[in-house]
Amino acid sequence: MNQSAFEPDLIVDTNDCILGRVASEVATRALDGQRIAIVNAEAAVITGDRDDVIERYRTRDQLGSDRGPRFPKRPDGILKRAVRGMLPMDRQRGRDALSNVRVYVGNPFDGDAVILDDTSLDRLSNIRFVHLQEISEQLGADITW
Numbered sequence: 001m002n003q004s005a006f007e008p009d010l011i012v013d014t015n016d017c018i019l020g021r022v023a024s025e026v027a028t029r030a031l032d033g034q035r036i037a038i039v040n041a042e043a044a045v046i047t048g049d050r051d052d053v054i055e056r057y058r059t060r061d062q063l064g065s066d067r068g069p070r071f072p073k074r075p076d077g078i079l080k081r082a083v084r085g086m087l088p089m090d091r092q093r094g095r096d097a098l099s100n101v102r103v104y105v106g107n108p109f110d111g112d113a114v115i116l117d118d119t120s121l122d123r124l125s126n127i128r129f130v131h132l133q134e135i136s137e138q139l140g141a142d143i144t145w
Contacts, residue, residue: 006035006037006102007035008035008036008037008102008109009034009035009036010029010034010035010036010037010114011036011037011039011107011109011111011112011113011114012026012036012037012038012039012113012114012115012116013039013040013107013113013114013115014038014039014040014041014043014044014079014119015040015043015044015115016043016045016120016121016122017043017044017045017115017116017119017120017121018044018045018046018047018119018120018121018129019044019045019046019078019079019082019132020046020082021116021118021119022038022044022079022116022119023079023082023083023085023086024086025116025119026038026083026101026116027083027086027087027097030083030087030097030098030100030101031087031093031094031097033100034100035100035101036100036101036102037102037103037104037109038079038080038083038101038102038103038104039104039106039107039108039109039113040104040105040106040107040113041075041076041078041079041103041104041105041132042075042076042105042106042131042132042133042136043131043132043133044075044079044131044132045121045129045130045131045132046129046130046132046135047127047128047129048128048129048130049128050128050130053130053135054130054134054135054138057071057078057135057138057139058138058139061073061139073136073139073140073141074105074136074141074142075105075132075133075135075136075141076103076104076105077103078132078135078136079103079132080098080101080103083098083101083103084098
């Protein structure tokens with residue numbers, strides 16, 4: 001993929017950040033017109049009991065038919081799907097906002113990535129969580145990252 005075609009206004013690092021909080025913040029900023037790159041998608045976390053979270057994602061993966069709809073298995077796809085769920089996709093403004101969001105496994109950018117306020121896991125102590133990488137492995141994703 002050609003990185004020079006996408007020049008982000010903001011690079012968001014999701015290392016040990018809560019997926020839903022990151023997705024809602026990114027969706028809000030994308031609706032405001034910012035171009036956002038989300039890096040280290042495999043290190044984002046979903047809070048909750050490990051078995052319950054993995055079972056929820058397995059159920060989502062098994063819904064649909066052979067022709068679709070299909071749920072993403074890779075961490076970058078799962079994170080982008082979460083952002084998409086927080087945008088008004090039935091309107092042109094929501095579709096335009098999603099086109100301004102890119103999600104990457106790892107960090108292909110030279111610039112410094114920021115961790116958004118109130119999204120980090122360290123603000124919550126003693127909680128159960130699962131990394132997106134582990135969920136992807138359980139769903140049977142091809143581990144190429």
